[in-house]
Amino acid sequence: MKPNILKLTVAILFTVSAFVVMGKVSAQKTVSLSPVTASSLGIAVPAQTPSAASQEKTVEQTRKNIKVLTGMPDSQLIPVMNFFATSMGRRCDFCHVNPWESDEKPEKQTAREMIKMVLDVNKTTFKGNTTVSCYTCHRGRNQPQGVPILPLPKPSPPPPGGPGAAAPPAGQPQASPSPRPAVPSADDILNKYIAAIGGQAAIDRLKTRTAKGTVVQANGNSFQFELSQTAPDKFYLLVTTPQGPFERGFNGQAGWEKTARGVREVIGGELVNFKAGNSLFALINFRGQYARTPRVRRDKIDDRDVYVLDGTTTDGKRMRLYFDASTGLLVRRVTATPTMIGVIPEQVDFDDYREVDGVKFPFIARASGIEVGNPVSTRTFTEIKVNAPVDDTKFKMPPPAAKPTSP
Numbered sequence: 001m002k003p004n005i006l007k008l009t010v011a012i013l014f015t016v017s018a019f020v021v022m023g024k025v026s027a028q029k030t031v032s033l034s035p036v037t038a039s040s041l042g043i044a045v046p047a048q049t050p051s052a053a054s055q056e057k058t059v060e061q062t063r064k065n066i067k068v069l070t071g072m073p074d075s076q077l078i079p080v081m082n083f084f085a086t087s088m089g090r091r092c093d094f095c096h097v098n099p100w101e102s103d104e105k106p107e108k109q110t111a112r113e114m115i116k117m118v119l120d121v122n123k124t125t126f127k128g129n130t131t132v133s134c135y136t137c138h139r140g141r142n143q144p145q146g147v148p149i150l151p152l153p154k155p156s157p158p159p160p161g162g163p164g165a166a167a168p169p170a171g172q173p174q175a176s177p178s179p180r181p182a183v184p185s186a187d188d189i190l191n192k193y194i195a196a197i198g199g200q201a202a203i204d205r206l207k208t209r210t211a212k213g214t215v216v217q218a219n220g221n222s223f224q225f226e227l228s229q230t231a232p233d234k235f236y237l238l239v240t241t242p243q244g245p246f247e248r249g250f251n252g253q254a255g256w257e258k259t260a261r262g263v264r265e266v267i268g269g270e271l272v273n274f275k276a277g278n279s280l281f282a283l284i285n286f287r288g289q290y291a292r293t294p295r296v297r298r299d300k301i302d303d304r305d306v307y308v309l310d311g312t313t314t315d316g317k318r319m320r321l322y323f324d325a326s327t328g329l330l331v332r333r334v335t336a337t338p339t340m341i342g343v344i345p346e347q348v349d350f351d352d353y354r355e356v357d358g359v360k361f362p363f364i365a366r367a368s369g370i371e372v373g374n375p376v377s378t379r380t381f382t383e384i385k386v387n388a389p390v391d392d393t394k395f396k397m398p399p400p401a402a403k404p405t406s407p
């Protein structure tokens with residue numbers, strides 16, 4: 001493979017991940033309540049629960065030349081590589097030549113030294129938390145800036161009442177901040193959401209959903225997709241790409257992916273994401289997804305008032321849900337997945353809610369992630385049907401055809 005082919009492969013791979021995200025999104029939007037763990041990273045892989053991790057192989061078992069990322073679940077490798085590329089402001093070929101395991105480029109060796117440093121500084125200085133990552137210093141540049149650039153920007157005027165401001169005249173009390181109305185409880189917000197999308201009874205009637213639409217990537221590439229879901233968590237996703245069909249499915253037991261390069265089973269952390277992302281109820285049943293009651297705060301998105309639920313999911317991610325304070329609808333979800341070298345964020349924005357047989361679904365979902373070359377992809381539904389019959393054989397893993405894919 002030449003580097004540009006290599007890039008293409010990567011692009012396809014990520015493309016695919018991207019709409020998986022979107023698939024999840026749409027699926028989730030769909031429905032109701034049932035304890036499904038959330039994990040919304042299409043690209044990235046969730047923090048591993050011990051059980052998920054134990055099912056899954058680590059990179060040194062699955063890859064050819066791993067010296068420092070030992071112990072990392074295989075499903076996190078590509079997300080972490082994207083994190084590296086994003087941190088450097090470069091692409092994969094900044095460190096790699098074909099094949100991936102080659103150590104020909106000195107940048108790859110430097111990256112290994114940097115990984116060791118990051119692991120070490122977090123362990124020794126930050127109590128084992130993933131506080132420092134590649135992005136902390138690099139911020140999208142391969143050569144971080146360590147010396148301030150002169151002249152410094154002009155200082156902004158000091159805030160009134162801040163240090164250096166005139167003291168308030170004696171006897172005059174300082175204005176106290178206006179009291180903020182109390183925020184509703186997490187429970188109230190989730191109840192309002194359920195009511196806003198149609199109510200529990202309508203959600204309980206939901207047995208299947210079939211949908212069609214388009215995914216458009218940041219570079220303008222556009223693909224058709226079809227999604228079939230059956231309660232509680234079976235799904236089948238077909239995306240038509242110039243490289244051929246891309247399929248993903250889950251039949252209630254086994255998850256799988258089929259591309260022009262073959263069929264592979266999806267396990268471990270990746271399967272957790274898979275199910276959470278694509279099951280009919282994942283975007284509805286938020287209660288079961290948080291490990292503890294999330295905190296609530298107020299915020300704004302553009303000019304809109306929102307309530308934000310912020311907490312840790314049962315699979316160890318941080319998840320923030322943004323609900324429109326007046327309509328009660330979910331407008332944004334942000335998840336952050338911890339990995340050994342940094343926290344990988346993903347954001348999905350929901351828009352254009354429309355009612356289909358008593359339940360409202362967002363017909364537009366915009367996913368933003370750290371994937372180099374595809375920062376945003378937008379999934380637009382052209383058709384959503386509920387409770388049409390869905391053939392169960394769709395969800396079954398096809399027989400293996402070609403050799404397994406990598407990376």
Ligand code: HEC
Pocket residue numbers: 010063064065066067068069070078081082084085088090091092093094095096100101107108109111112372407
């Ligand atoms: C900043 C440098 C850097 C960038 C950018 C980078 N990688 Fe890596 N990659 C590495 C290092 C270092 C290793 C080996 C890690 C180790 O030894 O534990 C590696 C290992 C890999 C491997 C495992 C190869 C094997 O079999 O041993 C794959 C696959 C891979 N990278 C893919 C990618 C992809 C895809 C991208 C772009 C999204 C990418 N990398 C971007 C530094 C980088």
Ligand code: HEC
Pocket residue numbers: 084107108110111114115118132133134135136137138142143144146341
């Ligand atoms: C504490 C700050 C810091 C952190 C954290 C950090 N780096 Fe660096 N990195 C640097 C500095 C500074 C340089 C430039 C060194 C030089 O110029 O000699 C550099 C250089 C590099 C280079 C070589 C760039 C080139 O143009 O040759 C690579 C590759 C790299 N870092 C990868 C990483 C990766 C991958 C991570 C995360 C695992 C990381 N760095 C984390 C500070 C950092």
